[in-house]
Amino acid sequence: MNPIKTLVSTEQLAELAGIKPGSIAGLITRGTIPQPDAKVGKSSVWHIDTVTEWLDRRPGPGNAWADTLPAGNPEKAAEALSQWVTVKDIAEALETSPRNVTDRVARGTFPQPAGRIGRTLLWPKECLNA
Structure with missing residues (x-):
């Protein structure tokens, strides 16, 4: 190696x-x-x-994902992450800006994120269907 x-x-x-x-x-x-x-x-x-x-x-915030994302296996980690959406994904689906999405979250008119990795907020993919 x-x-x-x-x-x-x-x-x-x-x-x-x-x-x-x-x-x-x-x-x-x-x-x-x-x-x-x-x-x-x-x-x-x-x-x-x-x-x-x-x-x-x-x-910090990243520690909650240790059990969610398989360590040492990039393929499985990528698969696990594919079940989540980011602010950018939601903004594209709603045809709005990422700033508008974060403002809605702050006002409580959009669901709070289920988690985060570093500074990236994450929601389950199903939230786009709601």
Whole structure:
């Protein structure tokens, strides 16, 4: 196995966690994110196993999905995610803007999301049929 393919950059880690890349350094300092496993030049990198273990047990909104999304199996995780819709999906179905959807949620005229991954709000696909 090529070890380069198993490394995750700061940008990739941020995307997976739903946070800004600039937040990573502070989170490492506070111990919220594991220390990098290595450096490539001046860039921090983590082994994919370190990242998936952390994502499965991380504090915050993302932790509720550890049992929902199969860890270590991208195909099954993608299949699990296909059962959910995002603000963008709902906006397209309602022929409106994503901002309008979030405003409706805030006013209570649209159902609250059932969960989230990082900053992405999720509803069951069935909510589009309601």
